[in-house]
Amino acid sequence: MINKRFFKTKDEVEVTFELSTTQVRESVSIVADFSGWQPMAMKKVNKSNSYKFKTRLPKDNHFEFRYLIDGHLWVNDPNADKYQSNGFGSDNGLVSTFHNLELN
Template sequence: MLKKKFFKTKSEAEVTFEFSRDDIKSVELAGEFNEWHPRKMNYVKKDKVFRTKVRLPKDSTFRFKYLLDGETWENDYKADAYVPNTFGTEDSVVTTRKSA
């Protein structure tokens, strides 16, 4: 799930990425915004969710995916959109526009 926070005085948005599934032990976030280098997401026991925040430029669109347990790629179940990739699957998309 994606949560977005927009700043009036900055040209960026803070995007909170969240992923929850009972059968996994670790989640990493990778996308165009970090050159597809997986970044570990913290597990929040109280909410039973993996979560991380990333600041991204406003009015931009980025592809991303989650890496589960270091071996399986998964899309965000509530991404802004999905687009085909060169591997024959789809990537999740996050858009940093207030209307998205």
């Protein structure tokens, strides 16, 4: 799940990424172009099988991302705005920070 909060007075969007899964033994990270493709740990939500990561991203842009479970299993968000080939034989999720969801 991806939730976006647009601010009227700021040129950024608060984006919350949430992954629900039962496949985790140790950790879940988000790996994205906005982090230089470095894994960033996601926080486990108490009493559920979900993990969250919140960040602020510049408005009017697109960002690629994937989730990494236990350091070896790559997973896409089924609620990504779009998917894009990553050159490794699979797709990355794409999140848009355009207010009207322009994906061209």
